[in-house]
Amino acid sequence: MDGFPHVTGKGLDASQQALWDELTLGPRGFYTGGPDTTRLPDLYNAWMQFPQFGQMMLRLGDTIRTVPDMSGKHREIIVLTTSARLGALVEFDFHVPFALNEGISRADIDAMRAGAKPAFADATDQAVHDANVQLLQSATVAPETRDRLVAAIGYPGLMQVLATVMLYVITAWTTNVARVKLAEDFSADPAKL
Numbered sequence: 001m002d003g004f005p006h007v008t009g010k011g012l013d014a015s016q017q018a019l020w021d022e023l024t025l026g027p028r029g030f031y032t033g034g035p036d037t038t039r040l041p042d043l044y045n046a047w048m049q050f051p052q053f054g055q056m057m058l059r060l061g062d063t064i065r066t067v068p069d070m071s072g073k074h075r076e077i078i079v080l081t082t083s084a085r086l087g088a089l090v091e092f093d094f095h096v097p098f099a100l101n102e103g104i105s106r107a108d109i110d111a112m113r114a115g116a117k118p119a120f121a122d123a124t125d126q127a128v129h130d131a132n133v134q135l136l137q138s139a140t141v142a143p144e145t146r147d148r149l150v151a152a153i154g155y156p157g158l159m160q161v162l163a164t165v166m167l168y169v170i171t172a173w174t175t176n177v178a179r180v181k182l183a184e185d186f187s188a189d190p191a192k193l
Contacts, residue, residue, distance in 0.1 A: 003179045007048040008038055019044075019051040022058065043091075043171065046178035060167050069157035070164060073102040074128045078164045080104075080112045081132045088172035089113075090180050124152040128161060135165050 009020055023032045023044050032040055040048065047054030064070055076099040083092035092113060099109055108118035112129075120126040127148040131141045141149070149158050174180070 003042055004046045004049055006039055007045055013051075015051040015055075016048055019048060019054045019058075022055070028058075042178050042180035043174055046174050046180075057167065057170065060163065064160065064164050064167060067156075067160050069153045070160040071102075072098075073104060073125065074153075074161070075164055076102045076104055077112075077125060077128050078132050078161065079168050080109060081129055082136065082165060082168040083172055083175075084113050084115060085133065085136050086169065086172035086176065088175040088180075091168075091171055091175050123148065127152060131161055132165055135162070136169070 007016065007020075009024070012020055020040075022028070023040060024035055024037055029035065032044060039045070044054065047057060064075060065072075076095060079095045080092055080099055083089065083095065096109060100106070108120060111118040118126075118129060120129065127145060130145045131149055134141050134145060146158065149161060153161075
């Protein structure tokens with residue numbers, strides 16, 4: 001079997017219905033197909049198997065997008081680095097327009113996709129990337145990298161980096177296990193993230 005069984009909007013239990021409604025009737029409806037959809041994108045379809053988990057992931061993503069110490073640029077560095085390093089290239093490709101919109105250069109995006117070290121001009125961008133790679137490789141951050149992050153974005157920012165890496169590790173795992181594919185007619189709109 002490829003991916004997860006497709007959940008439709010029929011025969012859902014209360015938890016599934018709540019997640020379905022949030023995905024199709026709320027602000028995410030622009031890329032889930034809206035109220036008339038009969039099939040969710042593969043990532044969300046997988047999360048429908050454990051809707052309470054899906055709700056938690058949506059809340060975490062919403063929170064990360066609004067916290068003051070996590071810039072959109074840093075969030076996208078984490079998404080691209082994590083997705084590339086964990087082989088979730090559909091997630092990587094989905095986020096390229098968002099990364100470009102946040103000011104990440106095509107050269108740095110290409111380097112992250114290749115698993116190479118980008119040549120970020122900004123020291124904080126580099127520290128976020130380095131911490132991300134270290135977390136994925138060793139489940140910790142080197143003291144020097146930790147100190148650079150704390151000096152630049154404080155302890156709240158450090159925790160936000162950890163939370164963002166966690167969110168996109170889970171997203172990458174789900175993407176890989178569910179064999180997520182993007183719909184052929186879908187294109188990411190940076191203005192809607």
